[in-house]
Amino acid sequence: MDLDKFAQHIEEVRQRQDILNQHAGESFFPQQDLLTQALEELQTSLEELHVAEEELLAQNEELALAYGLLEKERQRYLELFDFAPDGYLVTDTNGKIIQANHAATNLLKVAKKFLQGKVLSSYIPEEERRSFRQQLLNLHNMERIQDWEISLQPRHGNKFYCSTSIITVYDSEGNPTSWRWLLRDITARKRAEEQLRAIQIQNFQLQEAARIKSQFLSVMSHELRTPMNAILGFSQLMLRHYYHMLAPEIRTMVERIINSGKQLLALIENILDFSSLETGRAELRLQEFNLVELVTTITEELRFLAVQKNLTLAIHTNIQNPNIVTDRDLVRQVLVNLLDNAIKFTETGGVFVELQQLGQDQLTVMVRDTGIGIPEAELKNIFQEFWQLNQSTTRKHGGTGLGLAIVNKLVHLMNGTITVESRLSEGSTFRIVLPRRVGNGE
Ligand code: ADP
Numbered sequence: 001m002d003l004d005k006f007a008q009h010i011e012e013v014r015q016r017q018d019i020l021n022q023h024a025g026e027s028f029f030p031q032q033d034l035l036t037q038a039l040e041e042l043q044t045s046l047e048e049l050h051v052a053e054e055e056l057l058a059q060n061e062e063l064a065l066a067y068g069l070l071e072k073e074r075q076r077y078l079e080l081f082d083f084a085p086d087g088y089l090v091t092d093t094n095g096k097i098i099q100a101n102h103a104a105t106n107l108l109k110v111a112k113k114f115l116q117g118k119v120l121s122s123y124i125p126e127e128e129r130r131s132f133r134q135q136l137l138n139l140h141n142m143e144r145i146q147d148w149e150i151s152l153q154p155r156h157g158n159k160f161y162c163s164t165s166i167i168t169v170y171d172s173e174g175n176p177t178s179w180r181w182l183l184r185d186i187t188a189r190k191r192a193e194e195q196l197r198a199i200q201i202q203n204f205q206l207q208e209a210a211r212i213k214s215q216f217l218s219v220m221s222h223e224l225r226t227p228m229n230a231i232l233g234f235s236q237l238m239l240r241h242y243y244h245m246l247a248p249e250i251r252t253m254v255e256r257i258i259n260s261g262k263q264l265l266a267l268i269e270n271i272l273d274f275s276s277l278e279t280g281r282a283e284l285r286l287q288e289f290n291l292v293e294l295v296t297t298i299t300e301e302l303r304f305l306a307v308q309k310n311l312t313l314a315i316h317t318n319i320q321n322p323n324i325v326t327d328r329d330l331v332r333q334v335l336v337n338l339l340d341n342a343i344k345f346t347e348t349g350g351v352f353v354e355l356q357q358l359g360q361d362q363l364t365v366m367v368r369d370t371g372i373g374i375p376e377a378e379l380k381n382i383f384q385e386f387w388q389l390n391q392s393t394t395r396k397h398g399g400t401g402l403g404l405a406i407v408n409k410l411v412h413l414m415n416g417t418i419t420v421e422s423r424l425s426e427g428s429t430f431r432i433v434l435p436r437r438v439g440n441g442e
Contacts, residue, residue, distance in 0.1 A: 006056065010049050017042050087183035093168075093176050095120045095136050107162070107183055109154040120181075125153045139179065143168050149186070161190045210278065217275040221268050228268060232261040270402040273333075274385060277409045284327045284413065286438060291331070291363055292322040295353055298335050305343045312350025313343075319357045325437040330410045337403045338367040338430050346371030349427070361436050368429040374422040382420055383408040414438055 020039055081088055087104030091097050100108075100115045108115060108123055124132045128151055139145060145166045153159040165182045235257045239246075246254065299315055306313040324331075335353075342351040349370025356364040374382060385405035411418045415435050422428035 007053060010046070010053060013042075013049070014046055017046060087162075087181075087185075089120065089181040089183065090169075091120055091179050091181065093140065093179060095179075098178065104181075104183060107154070107160075107185060108152065109157050123152050123154065125151050125159055139166060139168070140176065152183070160185055160187045162186060214275040214278040217271050217278075221272040221275065224268050225265070225272070228261060228265050232258060232265060235261065267402075270406060274402050274406050274409075277406065277413070284438060285329065286325055287328055288323055288325045289328050290322045291324045291365070291434075292317050292319060292355060294328065294331060295335060295355060295365065298332060298339065299353060302336070302339050302343065305340070306351060309343065309347070311343060311346055311348075312352075314350065315353045315355070317355035319355050319363065321357070322355070322363075323436075324363055324434065326414050326434060327438075330414055331434070334407045334410050334432065335365065335367070337407050338432075341403060342367050342369035342371065342428070342430075345369065346427070358433060362433050363436055364431060364433050366429055366431045368427065370427040373424040373426050373428055374420070375424050376422075379420055379422060383418070 017039065020035075020042075082101045084101055084103060087107045088099075088101040089097055089104050090099040096117065096119050097115055100112055102112075105112050105115055110118075121129055121132055121136070132150060135145075135148070145164070148164045148166070150162050150164055151159050152162050163184045163186045167180045168176045169178045169180060171177045235254050239251065239254050239258065243251070295317075296315060299313060303313055339351065339353070346369045351370075352366075352368045354364075354366040354368065356366070358364050383404050385402055408418055411432055411434070415438050417433045419431050420428060421431070
């Protein structure tokens with residue numbers, strides 16, 4: 001409504017009324033009363049018109065205010081659109097670009113003015129264009145597409161992966177008029193996914209290789225054990241039955257065969273143990289027993305080794321309740337291994353076993369020696385399979401480098417932990433912490 005015209009109109013009516021008022025005062029027509037009444041009505045109408053004018057003016061001001069706010073809001077949305085971190089495009093329903101925000105122009109590496117009017121498919125790599133167009137045709141029957149992964153090829157620069165979501169915009173009659181596109185660069189994500197896939201494949205291959213290795217070791221060990229037992233058995237028999245008939249040098253030779261055979265058998269047993277642990281076949285046979293008693297028995301069994309080398313072998317314990325529920329055979333295997341190593345790698349001094357209680361729920365066994373020690377840098381490798389220190393002592397003693405790897409696995413199987421401290425030429429301490437009670441299914 002044109003308010004000025006309306007005001008002018010009122011003014012004209014008011015002027016005419018004034019004229020009429022003057023004429024009414026001057027004439028003596030009999031219809032004077034009627035005229036006066038008409039004039040009064042006119043006056044009332046005029047006043048009402050004035051009020052209407054005031055209201056219109058007020059409404060007009062409100063409208064102007066609302067329009068200003070709307071404009072501000074529109075500006076804000078334009079800014080949001082333009083500076084959004086993701087690319088936004090508006091295309092017609094043929095895919096021709098009508099509007100593009102800052103991020104979209106950055107993604108496609110084209111200035112805004114050159115982007116407008118181009119078809120989006122011209123930024124799709126040649127080989128994917130057909131399927132892209134096909135999908136656009138499908139879009140005519142859909143309201144939206146969510147997270148459609150496409151590749152985009154800017155005029156200059158590398159092709160990149162993009163996750164696209166599209167919404168169809170309709171006019172008041174429900175006809176589609178345009179599409180709104182959201183473009184998100186997902187190259188980094190895609191690359192990470194590809195790397196993850198490559199790692200998964202590699203991981204699978206490694207697992208498979210480890211499985212085949214363990215299987216091979218286990219089969220080989222079985223195959224080796226049978227003839228080894230025969231060699232050992234017969235040479236022992238030979239020594240026992242024909243001892244007096246054998247010349248001393250032949251006896252020595254047979255003794256060597258027996259010793260080497262025993263070493264080889266121990267080695268085969270180790271490999272067999274390790275491969276069965278690797279394939280996860282080991283199960284705990286739980287029972288309650290006295291740990292101090294077990295440690296004492298083992299120490300006594302191995303005392304002859306320490307005596308041969310003039311080493312002290314002592315146990316120290318201050319456990320009030322030495323009972324433990326775990327796998328007795330595994331604890332024995334672990335301790336025999338640690339004590340055997342401690343004696344093997346100690347030339348002077350001794351080996352000391354210490355038992356302690358760690359709170360209510362854990363027991364600690366420490367095997368300390370005053371032997372050759374392990375260099376600090378090597379400590380981290382000590383529990384790895386087939387690892388040995390390249391020292392003359394190690395070479396002298398042979399072994400497979402499997403003992404501690406097995407010990408480590410067994411201790412973990414019993415939900416325990418093993419740590420080592422060592423100083424070169426001063427000695428080593430292996431410390432095992434075992435839970436007092438290994439629960440079922442733990
Ligand atoms: P093996 O004794 O059969 O070679 P282990 O796994 O038992 O295999 O030991 C691996 C290596 O760790 C040994 O060859 C030795 O170099 C080192 N080692 C183990 N125990 C001790 C110890 N108590 N003192 C010094 N070195 C040790």
